[in-house]
Amino acid sequence: MSARPVKGKPLSDADPGDTAQSVVELRREGLIDPPATRAGSVEDGMGRVQLTFNPLGRSVRVPPGVTVFDAASWNGIAIDSTCGGHGTCKKCKVQISDGSVPVSRLDVRSFTPEQLQDGWRLACLAQASVDLAVEVPELVTRPKASTVGVGRQVILRPSVQKRYVELEEASLSDQRTDVRRVLDAIDDLELTADLHAVRRLSRVLRESDYKVTAVIYDTVLIDVEPGDTTPRKFAIAYDLGTTTVVATLLDLSTGTPVAVASMLNKQQPFGADVITRISATMIDPDLLGRLRESAQATLDELSREVLEEGRVDPTEVYQVALAGNATMTALVLGVDPEPLGVAPFVMSTASWPPMEASELGLRLHPGARAVVFPALGAYVGGDIVAGMLACGMDRDKRTRLFIDVGTNCEIVLSDGEHIVSTAAPAGPAFEGGAIRCGMRAADGAIEVIRLGEDVELGVIGDIAPAGLCGSGLVDAVAELVRVGLLDGTGRLVSDETAAATSPALADRLTSVGQERVFILYRPHPDAEPQDCVYLSQRDIRELQFAKAAIATGWSLLLEELGIGAGDVQQVLLAGSFGSYLSPGAAVRIGLVPKMPVLRIVSAGNVAGEGAKMVLLSARERTGAEALLEEVRYVELSDRPDFNDRFIELLEFPH
Numbered sequence: 001m002s003a004r005p006v007k008g009k010p011l012s013d014a015d016p017g018d019t020a021q022s023v024v025e026l027r028r029e030g031l032i033d034p035p036a037t038r039a040g041s042v043e044d045g046m047g048r049v050q051l052t053f054n055p056l057g058r059s060v061r062v063p064p065g066v067t068v069f070d071a072a073s074w075n076g077i078a079i080d081s082t083c084g085g086h087g088t089c090k091k092c093k094v095q096i097s098d099g100s101v102p103v104s105r106l107d108v109r110s111f112t113p114e115q116l117q118d119g120w121r122l123a124c125l126a127q128a129s130v131d132l133a134v135e136v137p138e139l140v141t142r143p144k145a146s147t148v149g150v151g152r153q154v155i156l157r158p159s160v161q162k163r164y165v166e167l168e169e170a171s172l173s174d175q176r177t178d179v180r181r182v183l184d185a186i187d188d189l190e191l192t193a194d195l196h197a198v199r200r201l202s203r204v205l206r207e208s209d210y211k212v213t214a215v216i217y218d219t220v221l222i223d224v225e226p227g228d229t230t231p232r233k234f235a236i237a238y239d240l241g242t243t244t245v246v247a248t249l250l251d252l253s254t255g256t257p258v259a260v261a262s263m264l265n266k267q268q269p270f271g272a273d274v275i276t277r278i279s280a281t282m283i284d285p286d287l288l289g290r291l292r293e294s295a296q297a298t299l300d301e302l303s304r305e306v307l308e309e310g311r312v313d314p315t316e317v318y319q320v321a322l323a324g325n326a327t328m329t330a331l332v333l334g335v336d337p338e339p340l341g342v343a344p345f346v347m348s349t350a351s352w353p354p355m356e357a358s359e360l361g362l363r364l365h366p367g368a369r370a371v372v373f374p375a376l377g378a379y380v381g382g383d384i385v386a387g388m389l390a391c392g393m394d395r396d397k398r399t400r401l402f403i404d405v406g407t408n409c410e411i412v413l414s415d416g417e418h419i420v421s422t423a424a425p426a427g428p429a430f431e432g433g434a435i436r437c438g439m440r441a442a443d444g445a446i447e448v449i450r451l452g453e454d455v456e457l458g459v460i461g462d463i464a465p466a467g468l469c470g471s472g473l474v475d476a477v478a479e480l481v482r483v484g485l486l487d488g489t490g491r492l493v494s495d496e497t498a499a500a501t502s503p504a505l506a507d508r509l510t511s512v513g514q515e516r517v518f519i520l521y522r523p524h525p526d527a528e529p530q531d532c533v534y535l536s537q538r539d540i541r542e543l544q545f546a547k548a549a550i551a552t553g554w555s556l557l558l559e560e561l562g563i564g565a566g567d568v569q570q571v572l573l574a575g576s577f578g579s580y581l582s583p584g585a586a587v588r589i590g591l592v593p594k595m596p597v598l599r600i601v602s603a604g605n606v607a608g609e610g611a612k613m614v615l616l617s618a619r620e621r622t623g624a625e626a627l628l629e630e631v632r633y634v635e636l637s638d639r640p641d642f643n644d645r646f647i648e649l650l651e652f653p654h
Contacts, residue, residue, distance in 0.1 A: 051129045053077050054097070068094060068101075068134055069123035069269075079123050079136055081269050092123040098133035101126040102168040104234070152392050154617040156255040159218050159369070160318045162230040167210040173325045178202050182214055182224060182303040193221040196367045200224060215318060215367070218618070222318065222390050234310075234317045236303055236364075237611035239383065240295065240324030240332060241406065241575075242274055243264065243431060246608050247302035249310045252319075255616050257368030257451070258310035261302050266294040267331070272433050273407040274327035277342035288336060296361025307459055317364040319454060320357045321371040321611040325381035325408070331371060332360060343637070345378035350628055371614050373624055377633040379423030384410045386610025387574050388631070389624050391603060393419055399567050401554055403592065404574040404602075405430055405581065409550045412631070413557040413569075422634040424553035426546040429539075430470035430577050436512075436536045437520075437597050439467030445578060446472040446520060446533065451479040453504045465521040465533045477543050478585035480518060480653050485509065490544045492516045492537055512536065544650050547591045551649040552642060554593070560634055565593035572603040579604045590653045 049072050062071045069092050072079045081092045090110045091093040096119035104125045109122045109520040116514070123134075165185040168174065176184070178201045179193045197215075201224050204212060208226035215223040215233075229338050231253050240247040246262040249468075270291060271277045281288045299322075307314055322329070326347055330337045339346045357368035373382025384404060388394065393402060397416035404410040411428040412419060432438035439445050444466030448458030458472075459465050468476070469546055480486035485493055486500040498506040512529045521533040558565060571592050573581055583600035587593045592600060613620045 002237055013063065013156045039629055042577050043248055049128050051128055052098075052133045052330075054133060054135050056136070056383065061507070062128060064129050065127050067124055068121070068126040068132070070264065071128060072123065072134075072136070072269075075124065077136065078266065078269055081124065082269075090122060091121060091609070093137065094123045094126070095119045095135040096121055096126070096132055097135050099130050100300060101128070101132065103226040119596070128214065147431060148200070152395075152613070154613050157617050158233075158235070158252045158319070159618045159621070160233050160235065160252055161216040162233055163214045164214065164228045164230050164286060165212060165214060167205070167212070169210050175615050178205055179221075181205075182221065186216075191216065191219055191221050194367060196424070197221045197223050213356070215365075217318060217367070219370050222369075223365065232312075232316050234312050235319040235321070235360075235615040236306065236317055237608055237615055238299055238302070238320065238322045238324075239386075239608035239611060240322055240328045241383070241607075242277075242325065242328060243272070245298050245302060246308050247299070247496035248608060248612060249306035249312065249317075249470045249610060250615055252615070257612075258312065261305040261309070263298065263302060265328075266298045267291050270294070270429060272428050276329065278327060278337045281336070282338050282341070285596055288331070288334065292334045293333045295328065298478070299332070299542070300361055300363065303364065314363055315365045317357075318368050319371070320360065320362060320368065321373070321614050322360060323373045323383045323386035323401060323607040323611045325383050326375045326378050329375070329382055333372070340378045345613045345635075347375060347378055347595045350374050350376070351625060357637065371621060373610070373614075374628055375629065376421055376631055377423070377635075379408055380412075380633055383607035384412065384421065385624055386608075386614075387603070387606035388412055388419075388610075388627055389613060389620060390606040391572055391574075391611035394623075394627060394630050398569040399563065400570045400572065401549065401568050401593070402572045402574060403554065403578065404607075405591075407431060407433075407548070408551065408577055409546075411550070411557060413554065413561060415561050415563055418561060420557050422553050422557060422632050422636050424549040426549050427542065429473065429542040429546045432467065432469050432473070434542050435468060435473060435539045436517075437467045437533045438468060438473070438539070441577075441580065442467040447475075448472065448555060448582070449475040449479055449520065451483050451485075451502075451505060455505070455508070457521060464523065467533060468520065468535065468539075470577050471582065473535070473539065473543055474585045474589065475582055476518070476520065477540055477652075478582070478588040480535075480540075481588055485518065486540065486652070488654055490540050490650070490652060492518060543589070544561075544652075547589055548646050548649040551590055552646045553636060554643070555645060555649070556636065556639060557634060566581055568593050568595065569599065571600045572606075573600065574603040574606045578602060588653070590649065590651075594653065 004339060013330055049064050050059055050061050053072060054061045060071055069079055079092050088136045099120050106125055107121055110122055113570050163186050163401060167181050167185055179198060183191050204224050204226050213225045213229045233252045235250045237248045243265060244262055245265050248260045249258040251258050259318040269278060270280050305427045317368055327337050327340050349373040352372040355370050357364050357370045360370055373386050375381040391402060393412060393414050399415045402412040407426060407428050409424045413422040428434050432440050443461030444463055445460045446457050446465045446468050447460055449472055451454040485498055492509060498509050510517060510529050517534040518527060519534050579602050587594055615625060
């Protein structure tokens with residue numbers, strides 16, 4: 001179900017007098033009272049209160065005073081949030097259907113009086129002092145995500161091999177060990193056997209009349225299976241994103257994908273970005289274990305999905321590859337991420353040691369191995385190394401700019417001889433965060449906007465618009481610049497200028513509270529502005545800051561290599577957001593260098609493509625490690641000219 005704009009005037013956009021008056025009225029109606037005066041409240045701090053979360057029907061008991069958000073999070077119940085429960089994103093909306101919770105001042109700014117009467121509260125501020133029944137809106141767990149991307153052809157030569165052998169039975173005249181008997185039959189490889197294979201070997205050999213399939217990973221015998229199972233060997237590639245995780249099941253015999261699935265990272269309730277999650281572990285060290293469990297549960301659930309879809313047994317998966325940023329990789333492996341979040345931003349390691357897939361919480365073949373991509377720096381992680389591998393950044397002689405657009409934007413520039421990289425703090429705008437009507441790229445999100453005599457909208461799911469996702473935000477701003485309703489400084493023009501410049505759209509410029517807005521969608525012709533989906537002046541500023549940070553990043557990299565923006569021959573826009581971003585809009589707002597749009601390529605999920613490549617070819621695994629030596633990382637926070645360049649690039653190009 002898609003959420004529709006609610007009726008009633010949002011108090012967050014009212015003037016202070018309106019807000020104060022509303023608070024007085026709510027207190028008069030008995031909605032705002034000190035917690036100790038509420039009927040049934042716990043005053044002595046002893047005992048526990050019971051919270052029942054619907055529609056799950058799960059009940060938990062927590063100490064009085066614990067917030068609804070924390071109670072849910074502690075017990076694995078997902079409530080939408082991008083700030084990690086700090087009261088800033090206003091997304092953790094729940095309805096108290098039984099029991100009472102006082103209205104906080106932020107609740108007054110987040111809900112209409114009618115909604116407050118109906119029990120709607122922000123879960124992170126709703127303290128449970130009495131038993132409660134809580135209605136939790138369904139969390140969007142299937143965001144629109146790019147599951148394929150630009151990649152290179154590779155020679156199918158996986159690390160996993162299977163050899164079918166028919167052996168002579170042991171006898172008094174041939175008392176070779178079982179391990180030696182198998183290894184002698186595969187005399188073209190210098191093999192050793194791991195403990196799992198040794199444990200199974202004697203029984204499998206005798207039960208299968210010495211006709212078995214040897215399962216080999218690199219130069220290690222990891223299993224012996226009865227009969228001929230050579231056609232059945234699989235691997236799973238994971239793109240572990242901060243927001244979205246994608247899993248692809250591969251048939252290693254043919255090199256083809258069998259199934260793919262994506263879902264929200266279960267760490268989402270702890271914060272929308274890596275800094276918030278790092279901060280959470282610094283405040284509460286016990287959260288590191290919970291964040292690891294959440295990430296591993298995400299990977300495991302996705303593996304179950306792709307295996308079920310592909311009709312593959314978990315024990316037939318012998319290898320996995322994981323591409324994630326440095327923080328996500330550290331968290332899924334249980335490594336303290338604090339040094340990544342504070343200067344001088346030091347990683348525990350650039351390259352991860354060999355490990356089994358079970359270290360990622362995966363229940364696959366007991367001997368399955370995991371390949372975890374190395375990282376170039378604290379904010380240019382394994383996902384970018386995987387993307388560079390897929391795009392062949394070290395193989396192409398053209399001048400190419402690679403941009404993975406997101407909360408943390410990673411940028412790579414190659415002039416055909418040298419490669420430099422950096423990271424720019426773009427903020428949550430591209431994910432729909434900190435945007436008045438922002439939402440993730442899910443059903444109901446406006447993703448395409450065209451302005452002419454009217455407003456044309458492309459909406460995910462082809463349903464009534466419920467909000468604005470990142471690509472829609474970029475489109476909206478680019479179109480407003482094009483039609484002259486937004487000046488170069490990022491300010492919405494006056495009513496007089498709008499009437500002269502674009503009379504057909506001028507009536508869509510209005511105000512919500514004291515803030516200037518542009519109406520994108522009216523649920524009905526007489527809808528009040530606050531009941532519509534709109535773009536606010538503050539939203540435009542958020543996008544300006546994000547695009548200026550990214551443009552500053554690539555412009556400084558151009559200086560590092562001594563070339564100009566006109567020398568760039570191709571731009572690759574990577575990641576889920578980059579896949580749906582309009583190249584024309586990106587050029588118009590200055591997110592990428594000015595160039596013909598045909599030279600701007602939506603690269604898609606190149607991190608996932610890189611992960612697939614190392615599974616299909618052992619040689620590509622070596623190539624990923626080699627990139628660490630070929631790419632130079634540039635730290636922007638060290639640059640004295642960063643702030644000046646950032647301010648220069650805030651304006652939209654003319």
